[in-house]
Amino acid sequence: MTWLDVLQSCELNEDTKLIFIGGGNMAGALIRRAVNSNFLTKDDIVISVKSKGSQTKWIDEGYNNTFLDNNDMLKKYPTGIVFICVKPQLFGSMVDQLEEGILQDSPLVVSIMAGLSTQSIAEKLHSTLYSQSIVRLMPSTPCLVGASASLVCYNQLPENNRLSIVTELASHAGTCTILDEKQFHAASAVAACSPAYVYILIEALADGGVLAGLPRNEALTLAAQAFQGAAKMVAETGKHPGLLKDEVCSAGGATVAGVRLLEKNGVRSALIEAVKASTERSEEMSKIK
Numbered sequence: 001m002t003w004l005d006v007l008q009s010c011e012l013n014e015d016t017k018l019i020f021i022g023g024g025n026m027a028g029a030l031i032r033r034a035v036n037s038n039f040l041t042k043d044d045i046v047i048s049v050k051s052k053g054s055q056t057k058w059i060d061e062g063y064n065n066t067f068l069d070n071n072d073m074l075k076k077y078p079t080g081i082v083f084i085c086v087k088p089q090l091f092g093s094m095v096d097q098l099e100e101g102i103l104q105d106s107p108l109v110v111s112i113m114a115g116l117s118t119q120s121i122a123e124k125l126h127s128t129l130y131s132q133s134i135v136r137l138m139p140s141t142p143c144l145v146g147a148s149a150s151l152v153c154y155n156q157l158p159e160n161n162r163l164s165i166v167t168e169l170a171s172h173a174g175t176c177t178i179l180d181e182k183q184f185h186a187a188s189a190v191a192a193c194s195p196a197y198v199y200i201l202i203e204a205l206a207d208g209g210v211l212a213g214l215p216r217n218e219a220l221t222l223a224a225q226a227f228q229g230a231a232k233m234v235a236e237t238g239k240h241p242g243l244l245k246d247e248v249c250s251a252g253g254a255t256v257a258g259v260r261l262l263e264k265n266g267v268r269s270a271l272i273e274a275v276k277a278s279t280e281r282s283e284e285m286s287k288i289k
């Protein structure tokens with residue numbers, strides 16, 4: 001679907017803008033992917049940031065609709081689809097500075113903030129007179145290269161097919177899974193926090209290669225490709241990862257010797273605990289007012 005198709009299917013004007021409150025790492029990855037994959041143009045995007053330095057960077061990249069004041073931005077684009085992309089702990093103070101009723105003509109509000117529930121977002125936005133459904137999108141930074149495992153949930157289904165705005169944007173950045181909000185903390189840990197875990201694993205694998213005598217660049221390239229290849233095998237063969245592991249381990253061979261060391265050092269348990277810790281932290285963050 002093109003962006004125009006999406007807007008038409010949602011009964012929205014073809015000049016409807018996507019408004020990003022916050023233009024940091026995650027919003028930047030989403031925006032650049034959507035533009036680089038020709039789903040959106042730079043003119044479809046409006047961004048607000050906190051600092052002049054960030055604004056200048058966006059303008060230098062050709063994004064001319066950038067603001068340092070959210071009220072100015074929302075007054076200029078009152079019918080834009082709003083993506084809230086500030087840190088969760090700054091959400092309250094950001095909303096406190098919005099003028100009453102400023103979101104009343106926005107067709108949809110989407111939050112990418114980790115942790116904060118649709119209910120707490122809706123309650124906080126009440127003074128802006130935004131009383132319709134809230135959609136949460138949880139992308140991950142691999143969306144920059146079209147490989148995010150994005151998650152979507154909502155409190156009530158947006159009218160006029162407007163959920164497709166979010167699912168189409170996410171699908172241009174990788175996969176998109178719609179979930180019940182109850183599963184969002186755990187799913188965010190597995191899908192959105194885990195790239196950080198995997199970067200550590202890739203770096204460590206490369207360190208092992210360097211220790212064994214490989215040049216750093218070669219070791220890193222090989223380690224990254226090994227992760228990509230293994231992930232593709234799981235996704236495309238449909239085989240259980242345990243079976244795929246068994247197929248690599250020949251009797252008395254080099255691989256199983258490494259596997260023994262991984263098990264001895266608790267790699268499996270460390271990953272399980274990491275997901276548990278990220279899930280619990282996400283739950284804690286949802287209680288911060």
Ligand SMILES: NC(=O)c1ccc[n+]([C@@H]2O[C@H](COP(=O)([O-])OP(=O)(O)OC[C@H]3O[C@@H](n4cnc5c(N)ncnc54)[C@H](OP(=O)(O)O)[C@@H]3O)[C@@H](O)[C@H]2O)c1
Nearest residue numbers: 022023024025026048049050051054086087088094113114
């Ligand atoms: N990073 C991830 O992998 C990831 C994954 C999923 C979800 N998220 C969520 O994405 C959100 C942003 O995370 P991030 O990593 O992109 O953070 P970030 O890089 O620190 O970006 C935050 C952005 O918000 C801007 N900002 C702060 N206060 C503002 C205000 N009052 N009005 C408008 N803009 C304001 C900042 O402006 P300046 O640039 O001027 O400082 C910055 O551009 C968080 O809620 C996080 O939970 C992140």
